[in-house]
Amino acid sequence: MASLKAEVSARIEALRREIDRHDHLYHVLDSPEISDAEFDALMRELRVLEEANPELVVPDSPTQRVGGEPVESFEQVTHRRPMLSLGNAFDDDDLIAWHTRVEGLLELEDFEMVCELKYDGLAVALTYEQGVLVRGATRGNALVGEDVTANLRTIKSIPQRLRGSNVPSVIEVRGEVYFPKSKFDAFNFQREAEGLATYANPRNTAAGSLRQLDPKMTAQRPLDIFVYSIGYQEGGDLPESQWAALDYLSELGFKINRNKVLAPSPTRVLDYYRQWIENVESLDYDCDGVVVKVDRFDYQAHLGDVGREPRWAIAYKFPAAQALTTLNAIKFNVGRTGSINPYAELEPVVVGGVTVRNATLHNEDYIRARDLRVGDTVTVERAGEVIPQVVRAWPEHRTGDPPPFEMTDACPSCEQRTERREGEAMSYCLNAACPGQLVRRVEHFVSRGAMDIEGLGIRQSEIFIDEGFIKDVADIYRLHRRRRRLVEMERMGEKSVDNLLAAIKKSKEQPLSRVLVALGIDLVGSRVASLLAGQFGSIYAMQVAEPIQIAEVPGIGPKIADSVSAFLRARGNIDLVERLNESGLQLRQEIVDEQVAERPLDGKRFVVTGRLPNFSRSQIQSRIKELGGAVSGSVSKRTNYLVAGEGSGSKRTDAETLGVAILDEVGFLKLVAGENED
Numbered sequence: 001m002a003s004l005k006a007e008v009s010a011r012i013e014a015l016r017r018e019i020d021r022h023d024h025l026y027h028v029l030d031s032p033e034i035s036d037a038e039f040d041a042l043m044r045e046l047r048v049l050e051e052a053n054p055e056l057v058v059p060d061s062p063t064q065r066v067g068g069e070p071v072e073s074f075e076q077v078t079h080r081r082p083m084l085s086l087g088n089a090f091d092d093d094d095l096i097a098w099h100t101r102v103e104g105l106l107e108l109e110d111f112e113m114v115c116e117l118k119y120d121g122l123a124v125a126l127t128y129e130q131g132v133l134v135r136g137a138t139r140g141n142a143l144v145g146e147d148v149t150a151n152l153r154t155i156k157s158i159p160q161r162l163r164g165s166n167v168p169s170v171i172e173v174r175g176e177v178y179f180p181k182s183k184f185d186a187f188n189f190q191r192e193a194e195g196l197a198t199y200a201n202p203r204n205t206a207a208g209s210l211r212q213l214d215p216k217m218t219a220q221r222p223l224d225i226f227v228y229s230i231g232y233q234e235g236g237d238l239p240e241s242q243w244a245a246l247d248y249l250s251e252l253g254f255k256i257n258r259n260k261v262l263a264p265s266p267t268r269v270l271d272y273y274r275q276w277i278e279n280v281e282s283l284d285y286d287c288d289g290v291v292v293k294v295d296r297f298d299y300q301a302h303l304g305d306v307g308r309e310p311r312w313a314i315a316y317k318f319p320a321a322q323a324l325t326t327l328n329a330i331k332f333n334v335g336r337t338g339s340i341n342p343y344a345e346l347e348p349v350v351v352g353g354v355t356v357r358n359a360t361l362h363n364e365d366y367i368r369a370r371d372l373r374v375g376d377t378v379t380v381e382r383a384g385e386v387i388p389q390v391v392r393a394w395p396e397h398r399t400g401d402p403p404p405f406e407m408t409d410a411c412p413s414c415e416q417r418t419e420r421r422e423g424e425a426m427s428y429c430l431n432a433a434c435p436g437q438l439v440r441r442v443e444h445f446v447s448r449g450a451m452d453i454e455g456l457g458i459r460q461s462e463i464f465i466d467e468g469f470i471k472d473v474a475d476i477y478r479l480h481r482r483r484r485r486l487v488e489m490e491r492m493g494e495k496s497v498d499n500l501l502a503a504i505k506k507s508k509e510q511p512l513s514r515v516l517v518a519l520g521i522d523l524v525g526s527r528v529a530s531l532l533a534g535q536f537g538s539i540y541a542m543q544v545a546e547p548i549q550i551a552e553v554p555g556i557g558p559k560i561a562d563s564v565s566a567f568l569r570a571r572g573n574i575d576l577v578e579r580l581n582e583s584g585l586q587l588r589q590e591i592v593d594e595q596v597a598e599r600p601l602d603g604k605r606f607v608v609t610g611r612l613p614n615f616s617r618s619q620i621q622s623r624i625k626e627l628g629g630a631v632s633g634s635v636s637k638r639t640n641y642l643v644a645g646e647g648s649g650s651k652r653t654d655a656e657t658l659g660v661a662i663l664d665e666v667g668f669l670k671l672v673a674g675e676n677e678d
C-alpha cells in the first residue's frame with residue numbers, strides 16, 4: 001500500500017516538474033515544445049491525482065496558480081531592503097554629469113555600465129525560500145508593500161519553483177509587472193461593452209489587476225513581468241555584477257528582458273538611448289526611458305545611496321511627447337453617429353517628431369473642466385498612434401479676457417439643433433438626412449478595415465452627396481448606373497470612374513464580418529464583427545436574435561448586444577440591409593459554432609400574413625427557412641404557426657378555427673430564441 005502511495009506521489013512530483021518546464025518554455029523563453037492539448041492533458045492528469053490525494057497538494061503546484069481565496073484586504077509586508085527609486089536624467093548633459101560624478105567617486109575612468117529599458121509598470125518583490133515562491137509584494141512606499149502573493153502566482157512567467165543547480169536558500173528578486181499593450185485595447189473595449197469602468201493606460205490596468213482582492217480576477221488578465229534585480233540573497237551562486245545577475249536570474253527561470261547592453265562609455269549609453277527613442281513604440285510594453293547601472297556590485301557598494309536613490313544608477317527619461325502651443329480656435333465636426341466633436345485648431349507645433357495642427361477636445365465637459373479658452377497657451381500631447389489631445393491650458397499666460405467656452409447648439413454640417421441627453425457627455429445631431437454625418441458614414445464604410453473601396457475619398461463623397469447620388473451607403477452600389485454623369489463631372493476622368501466602379505464591385509466579395517464593421521454599429525469593431533459573423537452566420541440571424549442571445553456569444557457583453565440589436569432592428573437599417581443584400585453583398589457566411597448553427601425551427605410549418613411592425617413578410621420567411629422551418633401560403637391542419645401582423649384577415653380566422661398557434665412578431669422572436677416552445 002505504502003509503495004502505491006509513494007508511486008502516486010512520485011508521479012505527481014514528476015508531472016509538476018514537467019508542467020513547470022513547459023510553462024517556462026512557453027511563457028519565459030517563448031519556445032514551446034508541446035501543443036496546448038498535450039499541455040492540458042498533463043494538467044488534467046495532475047488535477048485528477050491531486051483530487052484523489054488532497055493531502056499531497058502544495059501551494060506551489062501548477063494547479064494552485066489560481067488557487068487563492070478572495071481576501072478582504074492585503075496584509076502588509078516589510079521589504080528586507082528598501083525598494084529604491086532612481087534619479088532622473090532629462091538630457092545628455094545630465095547623463096554625462098552623472099557619469100563624471102561616478103568617475104570621481106570611484107577614482108576610475110573605465111567602468112562598465114548595464115543599459116536596460118525602464119519598464120513603465122509596477123515594481124514587485126518575489127521571495128523564494130529553498131527555491132519555492134513564498135511571497136510576492138508590491139513596492140508600496142519603498143519600505144512596506146502589500147502582500148499580493150496569490151495574485152502574482154497567477155502570472156505564468158513567474159516561476160513557482162526555481163530552476164537549475166544553483167538555487168539559493170533565500171532570494172528576493174525584483175521586477176516590473178506589466179500589462180501587454182497589444183491586449184490593452186481589446187481588454188478596455190470589452191470592459192466598456194460590459195458597462196465597467198475603463199482603464200486609462202496599460203500601467204493603471206496592471207496596477208488595478210494586481211490589487212484585485214480575488215486572484216481569479218487577476219488570473220483573467222494577461223499580466224507579465226520582467227525581472228531586473230536581486231534585492232536579497234542567501235546561498236547559491238552570488239553574482240558579482242548586474243550583467244552576471246541577469247544571467248543568473250535567467251538561469252533560475254525568470255523572465256529577463258533581452259534588450260540590454262553592456263556599455264563601456266557614455267557614448268555607447270547615448271547610442272542605446274537614441275536607438276530606443278526611435279523603437280520604443282514597437283515593443284509590446286510601455287517604457288518611459290532607459291536605466292543605466294554601474295555593472296560591478298563592489299563598485300555599486302562603494303558608491304552607495306543618497307536618500308532613496310542609489311548613486312550607482314540613473315534613469316534617462318524619454319522626451320515626453322508634449323509641447324506648448326497656442327489654441328487658435330475651437331471648432332466642431334459631426335461624426336458618423338451624429339456626435340458633435342469639438343476640436344482645437346492649434347498654432348502648428350512639433351510633438352515627438354510630428355507636426356500637430358489639430359487636436360481633439362473630446363466633449364463639452366472636457367473643455368469646461370480645463371477651462372480652455374481661445375488664445376490660451378496649451379499643452380498638447382501625442383501618445384503613439386492616438387490622436388493628439390490638448391491636456392491643459394496655462395491661464396497664467398492668458399492675455400486679455402477671452403470668454404469662457406460655449407458649446408454649439410447647431411450641427412456644423414446641417415445647422416439643425418443638436419441635443420445633449422441626460423447623463424451623456426456628447427451632443428448629437430439628430431437629423432437623419434444630415435450630409436455631414438453621411439460623409440463620415442461613407443468614409444467609414446469604404447475604409448480599409450471595412451469594405452476597402454479605393455477611390456472614394458472624402459471630397460468625392462461630398463460631391464456625390466451634394467449631387468444626390470448618395471443618400472445612404474447602399475447607394476454606393478448604384479453609382480454604376482450613373483457612369484455617364486460621373487464621367488462628365490468635373491475632375492472625374494473616364495479612367496478614374498471605371499477604377500472606382502471596379503473597386504466598388506470588387507468590394508461585394510468582402511465577408512460578412514467586414515460588412516458588419518462597415519455599417520458602423522456602435523461598439524462593433526473587427527474583433528466583435530468576426531465573433532458575430534462566426535457565431536450567427538448571417539445578418540438576419542442577428543436581426544432576429546434577442547440581445548440576450550447575442551450576449552451569449554463569448555467575448556460579447558450586454559452593451560454590445562444591445563447596440564447590435566438596436567441597430568439591426570431600426571426601421572431605416574432593416575431597409576438599408578435589404579438594399580445591400582439586393583446589391584449582392586455577403587450577408588451570410590458559414591457558421592463556425594455548432595451551437596448557434598442549430599435549426600430551432602426544424603420540421604415546423606409556418607404561414608406569415610399581415611403587416612409586421614419591424615420586419616417585412618419576406619424577411620420573416622427567409623429567417624424561418626434559414627432556421628430549418630417550412631413556409632407555406634395557406635393555413636391547414638398541418639400548419640404549426642401563423643405569424644400574423646396587422647390586417648391578417650381570413651388566415652387568422654382559419655388558424656383560429658383549426659387551433660393553429662398564432663404569433664405576433666414578438667412571439668415569433670421569442671420562439672426563435674427558444675423561450676416559448678410548445
Ligand code: IVH
Nearest residue numbers: 084085086116117118119123176228291310
Ligand atoms: S532597477 C535602485 N531597472 O523604476 C534601482 N528599475 O524609479 C531601481 N524600473 O521602482 C530598480 N525598469 O519600478 C530598475 N530596468 C529597470 C527598471 C526599473 C523599471 C522601475 C522600478 C523602480 C523604478 C525606479
